[in-house]
Amino acid sequence: MTLTTLPILTLAITGLSVLIGLGFIRMFYVAQWLSPTDQIAADRPRIDVIVPARNEQDDIEHAIRSILAQRDVDLQITVINDHSTDQTGPILDAIAEHDSRVTVTYNDPPLLDGWFGKANAMQHAYQSTNRPYVIFADADVIHSPRCFTTAVQHMQQQQCDFLSLFPYVQLVSFWENVIVPHLMVFGLVTFLNPKLDDPDSPHAVAAGAFMLTRRDVLDAINGLSTVRNEALDDVMLARNIKAHGFKTSIALAPQLLTVRLFKNNRDAFWGFSKNILGAVSHIAFAFPAMIVPVVVYWIPIVVFLIGVYRHDGVWIACGLSAYMVQAAILVLASRLAQMRPLKSLAFPLSAIPIGCCFARAIYHHFVSDGVVWRGRVIRRSTN
Known part of the structure; x- marks a missing residue:
């Protein structure tokens, strides 16, 4: 040159x-955008909410309380404290002590060979629950009060078997603002393929912040075992579900949930290594x-x-x-x-x-x- x-x-x-x-x-016009619904479902959906948590002391209380505040749903929360070394455990214990809808499991089972921590935690929780709907939620996501009922109704209306919601992302520190916006744009342009809705296409995508599906769907694919050592476990879970003949969907939902991906400059600088x-x-x-x-x-x-x-x-x-x-x-x-x-x-x-x-x-x-x-x-x- x-x-x-x-x-x-x-x-x-x-x-x-x-x-x-x-x-x-183009993505703005093609993608589905989901806003809170005022419609009340005839039956309150019974949901198991699975939250893997590792060293989330800064966000875990707000995240869990936002789940407990969900309207028009019957839910049970299972939090897997994944070998946290901070105050995540005591914070969860205090919440569970005052609300029977919260169950906290500690370091059980140990991290299995060949399993990444998050998938390992989600699989264990999934096997210990039994409700017809399952939501996997990250431990740092804040949900609006009608997030869950809106998601369930949308999934039913679209007749899909798996629905993921993309959150509104809060950026505070220097490196968060430098790195995340362009990578987010590139990722959305790359992954929101026009063939996402084509049942004959392998393309599917999900955001790990919020994934809603049915238990029978997870049973059909043997739970999280197919993504046990996938760094992009959310995307691969959606693709595996679609590969088994189920319909997957993703919606942009900045009014329904928010997240701060990284909590400081160091986390943001190294945060995409995984x-x-x-x-x-x-x-x-x-x-x-x-x-x-x-x-x-x-x-x-x-x-x-x-x-x-x-x-x-x-x-x-x-x-x-x-x-x-x-x-x-x-x-x-x-x-x-x-x-x-x-x-x-x-x-x-x-x-x-x-x-x-x-x-x-x-x-x-x-x-x-x-x-x-x-x-x-x-x-x-x-x-």
């Missing part, structure tokens, strides 16, 4: 960014994937700075146009995320944590045959 090709590459990056933005706009290899079809592609954010985000800035140094309006325009188009995507993302604009505008720096997360994931893939998450390395089974 010669220096004179940089403006051409920058224009190509601008074009790619425009296509991603248009894809995101799932990032899911973005590539083979481990070999992870190495060039590390370079992509550098090319996409940094070359336009380099072109702009060279243009300023040379007093070259063409170079300045090329670099600035790429950055402005990429920044405009943040405006689109704001419908699904609460951002701090000044922090989010530093999005080119996301190339640093993305590269580090890839490097960390690649290291653990080859050295420990697993992933690192919440302070522990979880090994895949070699059997």
